[in-house]
Amino acid sequence: MNNTSFHDRVLQIVPLIPQGRVATYGQVALLAGVPGAAQAVGNILHNAAYTVDLPYQRVINKSGGLARGYTNGGVVRHKQDLEADGVPVRFDYTVDLKQYLWNPEKTVLDRLRLSPDLRIELAAKFSVNR
DNA sequence: AATTTGACAGCGA
DNA sequence: GTCGCTGCCAAAT
Numbered sequence: 001m002n003n004t005s006f007h008d009r010v011l012q013i014v015p016l017i018p019q020g021r022v023a024t025y026g027q028v029a030l031l032a033g034v035p036g037a038a039q040a041v042g043n044i045l046h047n048a049a050y051t052v053d054l055p056y057q058r059v060i061n062k063s064g065g066l067a068r069g070y071t072n073g074g075v076v077r078h079k080q081d082l083e084a085d086g087v088p089v090r091f092d093y094t095v096d097l098k099q100y101l102w103n104p105e106k107t108v109l110d111r112l113r114l115s116p117d118l119r120i121e122l123a124a125k126f127s128v129n130r
Numbered sequence: 131a132a133t134t135t136g137a138c139a140g141c142g143a
Numbered sequence: 144g145t146c147g148c149t150g151c152c153a154a155a156t
Binding site (some may be wrong): 132134140143 | 146
Binding site for chain 2 (some may be wrong): 024025029036037038039040041042043044045046049053056057059060062063066067068069071074078112
């Protein structure tokens with residue numbers, strides 16, 4: 001899992017986000033083992049969207065905003081995809097992170113084999129369950 | 131091999 | 144909360 005490229009790890013993590021919840025780019029980067037690579041995650045998803053089928057709509061930015069350059073349709077399309085997925089999107093194209101942000105389960109973290117320091121960083125930013 | 135890019139994020143004001 | 148500016152990083156050119 002963690003001996004593969006960052007690119008591959010990202011594509012493996014996205015489908016772990018439960019339907020009806022969302023994750024931030026930074027959160028995905030962290031789970032992929034590279035803190036600070038949020039922007040790179042966005043690029044990867046943008047490119048992959050043309051060829052791979054994944055629940056990309058579940059990844060949004062830290063302020064709850066949708067993807068300005070969402071593949072084939074921008075925020076309008078992104079909103080549709082999210083709502084079809086069970087996540088309400090406000091009229092200003094934002095999501096209530098307080099309610100819908102994913103708190104990764106401990107089992108997921110174990111499965112990702114995160115280093116202790118990354119787990120600490122994660123726990124600090126997103127109260128991890130159990 | 132060097133540079134540019136961009137579905138981002140943090141910070142101070 | 145906003146705005147502007149700077150830092151980031153992996154991929155694509």
